[in-house]
Amino acid sequence: MKISKNKPFVYLVAFMVVGITLGNIFGSWVYFAGGIFSLSIFVLGVRSLPPKDLSVEIERGSSEGGRDVYVDDELEITLNIKNNGGEIRFLELHDVIPGLLEVVDGSNHQFLELEEGEERELSYKISCSITGNFEVGPTRLRYRDALNLFSKESEIEEKMEIRVLPRTEDMAKIDIDPSYTKHWLGEVRSKSVGVGSEFFAIREYQSGDEIRDINWKATARYFEPLTNEYEGEKSGDVILIVDGYEEGIVGTMENNTMRASISVAASLAEILLSARHKVGLIVSGEYMNWVYPGTGKNHYHKIMSNLTKFERGGVWGLEGIKWLLEEFFPRKSMIILISPLTVPSYSTTLIDLCMKEYDVVLISPDPLKIEKEILDKEEYEKIAERLYDTERKQILDKLWSHGTTVVDWDPTEPLEPTLEEVLRYRYRRR
Amino acid sequence: MKAERLFVSFLILLAAGSMSFFSPSTIYQPFPLIFGVVAFTGYAIKKIFVLDTGVFLTVVSYLFANGGLSLTINNLIVIMVFFFLSIGIWFYARNTLLMSGIRGRCDDESDIGLSKFRRGSINEILNTLLMGFLLSILASVIFLYSSLDMAMGSLVNVLLTVLFSAGALFVTFLIIKLLFSEKIEVGDES
Numbered sequence: 001m002k003i004s005k006n007k008p009f010v011y012l013v014a015f016m017v018v019g020i021t022l023g024n025i026f027g028s029w030v031y032f033a034g035g036i037f038s039l040s041i042f043v044l045g046v047r048s049l050p051p052k053d054l055s056v057e058i059e060r061g062s063s064e065g066g067r068d069v070y071v072d073d074e075l076e077i078t079l080n081i082k083n084n085g086g087e088i089r090f091l092e093l094h095d096v097i098p099g100l101l102e103v104v105d106g107s108n109h110q111f112l113e114l115e116e117g118e119e120r121e122l123s124y125k126i127s128c129s130i131t132g133n134f135e136v137g138p139t140r141l142r143y144r145d146a147l148n149l150f151s152k153e154s155e156i157e158e159k160m161e162i163r164v165l166p167r168t169e170d171m172a173k174i175d176i177d178p179s180y181t182k183h184w185l186g187e188v189r190s191k192s193v194g195v196g197s198e199f200f201a202i203r204e205y206q207s208g209d210e211i212r213d214i215n216w217k218a219t220a221r222y223f224e225p226l227t228n229e230y231e232g233e234k235s236g237d238v239i240l241i242v243d244g245y246e247e248g249i250v251g252t253m254e255n256n257t258m259r260a261s262i263s264v265a266a267s268l269a270e271i272l273l274s275a276r277h278k279v280g281l282i283v284s285g286e287y288m289n290w291v292y293p294g295t296g297k298n299h300y301h302k303i304m305s306n307l308t309k310f311e312r313g314g315v316w317g318l319e320g321i322k323w324l325l326e327e328f329f330p331r332k333s334m335i336i337l338i339s340p341l342t343v344p345s346y347s348t349t350l351i352d353l354c355m356k357e358y359d360v361v362l363i364s365p366d367p368l369k370i371e372k373e374i375l376d377k378e379e380y381e382k383i384a385e386r387l388y389d390t391e392r393k394q395i396l397d398k399l400w401s402h403g404t405t406v407v408d409w410d411p412t413e414p415l416e417p418t419l420e421e422v423l424r425y426r427y428r429r430r
Numbered sequence: 431m432k433a434e435r436l437f438v439s440f441l442i443l444l445a446a447g448s449m450s451f452f453s454p455s456t457i458y459q460p461f462p463l464i465f466g467v468v469a470f471t472g473y474a475i476k477k478i479f480v481l482d483t484g485v486f487l488t489v490v491s492y493l494f495a496n497g498g499l500s501l502t503i504n505n506l507i508v509i510m511v512f513f514f515l516s517i518g519i520w521f522y523a524r525n526t527l528l529m530s531g532i533r534g535r536c537d538d539e540s541d542i543g544l545s546k547f548r549r550g551s552i553n554e555i556l557n558t559l560l561m562g563f564l565l566s567i568l569a570s571v572i573f574l575y576s577s578l579d580m581a582m583g584s585l586v587n588v589l590l591t592v593l594f595s596a597g598a599l600f601v602t603f604l605i606i607k608l609l610f611s612e613k614i615e616v617g618d619e620s
Contacts, residue, residue, distance in 0.1 A: 041517060
């Protein structure tokens with residue numbers, strides 16, 4: 001820790017030097033008096049030199065010990081401060097937070113007066129409008145005297161990592177069933193005999209059948225023991241793909257197609273995992289982040305962690321993702337691609353995936369809607385809008401006709417109603 | 431906060447105006463007021479450097495304008511009052527600028543302990559100025575007394591010489607130690 005001399009100190013010394021010099025040159029007592037006055041203030045200012053050692057201990061915590069917060073939710077940060085040294089009169093404390101985090105209540109910049117051995121708790125609330133991993137800290141301390149002649153700074157390096165998770169949408173009504181199921185148990189009716197709760201058929205009793213499965217009415221009618229068979233309920237592999245191709249992202253830092261896609265991916269991961277599907281993830285950001293399909297709560301956290309890791313778009317397009325899918329992910333998986341579809345070549349790759357027996361669902365946040373929300377309505381070109389809309393519709397229609405389930409989503413509205421409608425149509429078409 | 435800023439602006443102009451008004455009518459008389467306006471402008475636009483320079487030049491020009499005054503108790507007190515007044519206003523103005531800079535988003539300044547800081551710093555500034563005033567009077571009286579060329583006993587002379595020399599040496603040592611032992615930071619004070 002070092003003691004710094006501030007500008008008033010320099011000016012006081014300058015007063016002294018100027019006073020004495022001019023006094024000597026002009027032989028006037030007035031200048032000497034000015035020098036003496038400055039000297040007296042300077043001597044008194046030295047009284048409040050900062051303590052030799054700022055022995056302050058700070059422990060940072062957060063509300064209920066949690067370090068995860070959803071987008072736009074508030075997280076309370078508490079600072080437990082203990083003064084292990086002598087009395088500190090003018091202590092300035094600044095808990096450094098990244099620029100993207102916003103202080104919504106209280107302040108991370110405080111002035112304190114601490115008695116010897118005093119303990120104090122300070123708190124403030126932060127919020128963030130975008131997902132990501134952020135570090136809160138270090139804590140900067142600055143002692144300054146009232147005349148601001150001297151100051152002393154120290155830094156407490158302890159940092160706290162905060163994870164801002166994407167906000168998930170409640171999609172309880174949504175039931176996404178992959179066309180191809182795997183052997184493990186789930187909630188998708190497999191149209192074949194297996195373990196389940198829905199009645200499927202009756203067959204002759206075989207030794208080993210459970211008594212409770214015997215269909216007593218049918219047994220009485222046909223005078224031979226008959227057993228109920230049930231429709232197997234299975235689950236499938238679902239791979240969520242978030243398109244982070246840099247040139248395709250439309251919108252501002254806080255409101256863009258990528259953020260909307262991440263939020264949808266988080267919501268879908270939640271409902272798919274609760275339906276006991278194996279869920280995988282590919283995010284094509286600066287790097288290709290991917291999670292192999294899995295189940296369970298830990299897996300959900302793994303997916304959320306990968307979704308929050310995303311910082312900015314990258315060079316990886318759908319071609320790279322296709323290669324990754326074919327090389328490392330299970331065949332006949334259901335693929336949910338969340339993409340604004342601003343890159344024309346994507347439709348060809350998607351059709352290619354459909355032909356390779358992948359069950360493809362495209363959820364496309366409409367970039368035009370986001371742009372419209374950001375831009376002033378009067379600035380908006382109606383003709384350009386219609387042209388773009390027509391072109392987009394053509395691509396989406398082409399994808400529909402090649403077997404892709406297309407959800408054309410307005411990101412300014414909730415996804416659930418649109419998705420529910422499209423899925424209902426998809427099952428009827430199947 | 432706004433009222434405080436208006437009050438401080440008024441004080442800066444008032445002090446500079448008074449310094450000009452009470453100076454002898456020479457060609458240098460308007461300079462304290464002119465530099466006072468510079469300090470006022472610095473305060474209004476929240477540029478600490480302009481404020482500091484304005485105050486520094488105001489005080490120096492005031493001393494310059496009064497350079498020809500004869501050494502009397504009255505003149506000494508007048509010079510002293512204006513000097514300490516301007517220095518006090520300067521410290522106070524700097525503190526209000528500092529506080530307005532760090533108030534940030536917090537509407538209630540008691541939440542961040544700023545009110546306490548303000549009270550504490552005003553007390554400290556007043557204390558320092560008062561004690562500085564007394565110390566200066568003491569030093570000036572001794573200076574005046576010695577300028578009268580009154581005959582003193584050799585022992586008193588030796589004692590005073592030793593005392594003043596020791597004091598002067600100590601202060602010089604203190605200044606040199608503080609100036610050169612550690613880095614002077616004049617940049618970021620906010």
